Amino acid sequence: MTHIETLASCLLEGDPDKAWACIENYPKSSGPDVYHNLMTPAMRHIGHLWETNEITVADEHLATATCDFILSKLSFGLGKEPTAGKAMFLCLDGEQHYLGLKMVDSLFQEQGWETRYFGPSLPLEYALQTAEKWKPDVIGLSVTIVYHLPKLKQYVEAFSQLPKKPAVLVGGRLTDLYDLRPYCSEDTVILKDLPETEKWIQNKETGGQQNGTTESNPSPPVFER
Amino acid sequence: MEQLNLTLPLPYLSVNRDGRIVSYSALADQWFDLSNGHIKSLVDAESINKLGRISSESGMEPIKLELNMKTKENPLILFDVYLQWDADNHAAMMLLPKDSSNEELIEKLMNIQYRLASTDFELLEKKDELEQVLRRMDELSGPFIPLSETLCMIPLFGDITANKINTISESCLQSVFRGNYEVVLFDLTAVGEVHADGIEKFIQLVKTLNFMTGNVIKLIGIKPNLAKELNHHHLNQWVQFNHSLKEELSTSLHR
Numbered sequence: 001m002t003h004i005e006t007l008a009s010c011l012l013e014g015d016p017d018k019a020w021a022c023i024e025n026y027p028k029s030s031g032p033d034v035y036h037n038l039m040t041p042a043m044r045h046i047g048h049l050w051e052t053n054e055i056t057v058a059d060e061h062l063a064t065a066t067c068d069f070i071l072s073k074l075s076f077g078l079g080k081e082p083t084a085g086k087a088m089f090l091c092l093d094g095e096q097h098y099l100g101l102k103m104v105d106s107l108f109q110e111q112g113w114e115t116r117y118f119g120p121s122l123p124l125e126y127a128l129q130t131a132e133k134w135k136p137d138v139i140g141l142s143v144t145i146v147y148h149l150p151k152l153k154q155y156v157e158a159f160s161q162l163p164k165k166p167a168v169l170v171g172g173r174l175t176d177l178y179d180l181r182p183y184c185s186e187d188t189v190i191l192k193d194l195p196e197t198e199k200w201i202q203n204k205e206t207g208g209q210q211n212g213t214t215e216s217n218p219s220p221p222v223f224e225r
Numbered sequence: 226m227e228q229l230n231l232t233l234p235l236p237y238l239s240v241n242r243d244g245r246i247v248s249y250s251a252l253a254d255q256w257f258d259l260s261n262g263h264i265k266s267l268v269d270a271e272s273i274n275k276l277g278r279i280s281s282e283s284g285m286e287p288i289k290l291e292l293n294m295k296t297k298e299n300p301l302i303l304f305d306v307y308l309q310w311d312a313d314n315h316a317a318m319m320l321l322p323k324d325s326s327n328e329e330l331i332e333k334l335m336n337i338q339y340r341l342a343s344t345d346f347e348l349l350e351k352k353d354e355l356e357q358v359l360r361r362m363d364e365l366s367g368p369f370i371p372l373s374e375t376l377c378m379i380p381l382f383g384d385i386t387a388n389k390i391n392t393i394s395e396s397c398l399q400s401v402f403r404g405n406y407e408v409v410l411f412d413l414t415a416v417g418e419v420h421a422d423g424i425e426k427f428i429q430l431v432k433t434l435n436f437m438t439g440n441v442i443k444l445i446g447i448k449p450n451l452a453k454e455l456n457h458h459h460l461n462q463w464v465q466f467n468h469s470l471k472e473e474l475s476t477s478l479h480r
Contacts, residue, residue: 052275061334069341
């Protein structure tokens with residue numbers, strides 16, 4: 001069994017101790033690496049197991065809760081004195097897939113950002129209220145289910161009206177599958193994965209170019225049903 | 226596509242190999258928009274492949290699988306789908322919506338998980354705090370006291386552990402180097418237990434002091450139980466024993 005499959009099976013068993021041991025045994029130990037090369041593939045593998053009818057959604061929920069715990073433990077004690085800036089993270093209304101978002105939140109914390117993490121399904125009005133009061137420099141959005149995609153435009157447009165003009169980042173599984181440009185505004189940064197996000201943060205700190213993914217993806221014919 | 230005349234308590238569809246709906250029950254018509262006549266329009270885009278693959282592999286055995294489906298009321302809702310092929314190459318499908326009480330349980334599970342997690346983190350926080358307090362205590366357990374131009378004293382407090390000696394070593398070495406002392410006294414009067422790894426570190430410290438400064442190092446205030454313990458470690462080549470603070474002070478003052 002690969003490391004990824006081992007972790008997936010620990011998560012499906014709902015055994016946080018075993019899963020934690022599996023993470024500790026992983027040879028590379030930097031946060032982003034564990035997130036990108038171990039935990040994300042493990043959760044994708046779990047998704048694949050559902051598609052092959054080997055597990056149910058209930059199993060997935062248990063694995064998610066366990067993975068969530070591991071993420072909290074990994075990011076515990078990070079970034080005690082944030083200085084880099086303020087960033088808030090949320091999933092679109094109805095979107096329950098929040099693990100990737102949580103990893104991104106940790107990534108920002110690790111780089112010295114003050115963050116607010118709202119997790120799954122945050123209605124636009126609450127997100128706006130917070131953004132108006134707290135005045136973040138960055139707002140990170142995550143979307144996983146195609147059906148939620150139309151809401152993305154609403155969120156992006158609402159955030160672009162904010163007086164402080166925060167940078168709006170969009171991430172999630174769909175960035176890999178479809179061209180999300182039509183659902184975004186010109187300034188929206190689309191980030192495909194964690195390494196790309198890490199690069200963006202580093203560029204932001206050095207004041208470099210901030211385009212995210214520039215080339216647009218060929219869009220598979222999913223909307224043409 | 227024809228509606229079955231059968232009263233069934235669950236939505237029922239019969240589908241051919243191409244995915245066309247051949248027949249359906251009244252409830253299927255009531256729950257789903259069947260106008261397209263194709264199973265694809267009822268199943269969420271990302272569940273279609275699953276349905277295709279699993280059903281094509283199933284043979285004539287009945288199977289059960291979870292699919293995300295689109296009803297008239299909900300664009301994305303989870304169903305248990307029971308499926309079986311018959312000899313005419315038609316798949317009979319019974320559609321059972323996932324019980325929402327399941328959701329409640331899952332939510333409760335998540336809450337418990339969350340609470341456990343936060344308790345765990347509170348404990349971790351307390352552990353951090355405790356470690357800091359212990360480190361602080363260690364730091365304060367070996368104060369440096371200059372008694373005269375040539376004499377200084379370091380009383381040790383509490384148990385001699387490796388951590389404690391490590392913690393006090395640096396400041397102790399720095400303080401001794403800074404002055405022109407000839408004699409360094411370690412006062413062990415307030416020492417409780419001695420740990421083997423602690424005494425090893427202590428000997429290292431004494432050796433370092435001895436090599437680097439050439440100072441005479443004396444241990445004072447040794448209690449009988451400590452003497453036994455120290456005896457194993459052949460300290461006499463590095464330090465002198467059999468002195469008391471009183472003696473040391475009077476020699477120092479009368480010089």
